[in-house]
Amino acid sequence: MSDNFEKDINDRPIGVFDSGLGGLTVVAELMKRFPSEKIVYLGDNARVPYGTRSPETVRKYAWNCSNFLVKKGLKLLVVACNTASAMAIDSLEEGLDIPVLGVIKAGARSAVNMSRNGKIGVLATGGTVNSGAYIKEIGLLKPSARVVQNAAPLLVPLVEEGWIEGEVPALAVKRYLEPIIKNDVDLLLLGCTHYPILRKVIDQELINLKSKAVVVDSATSMADDVGNILNEKNIARDTSKEGSLDCYSTDLPFSFEELATLFLGKKPSSFQKVDII
Secondary structure, three states: OOHHHHHHHHHOOEEEEEOOOOOHHHHHHHHHHOOOOEEEEEEOHHHOOOOOOOHHHHHHHHHHHHHHHHOOOOOEEEEOOHHHHHHHHHHHHHHOOOOEEEHHHHHHHHHHHHOOOOEEEEEEOHHHHHHOHHHHHHHHHOOOOEEEEEEOOOHHHHHHOOOOOOHHHHHHHHHHHHHHHOOOOOEEEEEOOOHHHHHHHHHHHHHHOOOOOEEEOOHHHHHHHHHHHHHHOOOOOOOOOOOEEEEEEOOOOOOHHHHHHHHHOOOOOOOEEOOOO
16 A cells, blocks of 8 residues: 555545445435545446345446445445345455445344344345345354344335335335244344335334334444444544545436435435446
8 A cells, every 4th residue: 555545545535335326325324424524425226136136246246336436546445235245245355455344244233232032133135135144143243143034125126216105115015024023023124225215114014013123224333333444444534624425326217316315315416327347
């Protein structure tokens, strides 16, 4: 690493990528917690969802996204995609010379800390469920925990299409929740950054199923992990400076701006289409 890099590392951006727009829920939390930081976001909308892809394909996609962001001169990379975190995080940690953080570990820690009876439900993509990553991470933190998972392949496409309320998402959410809730879980972990956008539907279906399970996602814990790295490595940006957000996407589909605003919590200043392949 060059001397110039060492001198300006604090002013370098935090990179975040996801398979689509879902990672903007993580970005929103990072901007709230670290308003002075520069953030560069990449949504791979052209290839969403990752959850139905093979591990080899997901790893290739994750490297495509990472290489694009690393060229922006990052000081830290956040893998906001649960599927990519489950299948590619080890490869990225080994291959990159900057800290790499994934949402799986952050989400697992939140689940263990907040569950009272140790019965944890995980709603995630097929890729994440099949990887067993949440079972592994939760087991490392609390070996006695019981994890009940279910794949929800329709939820990401529904969110990306803007179908976030009404009968269709409600029926899909109910079908995916029922096998989890019947196991008396007291905590439901949303194992995909897209799912918080369906939070109202999920909360209502939990009520309909007579479940009192607490719902958590990994955005807050992810911000905790970022804060820890910024402090440990002494790479936090001067708090007197104003932060920024640069957004990129591999595709700009219909109603893109509306969806981006929904995820981010405010209208993004700009989104640039890029080719990362």
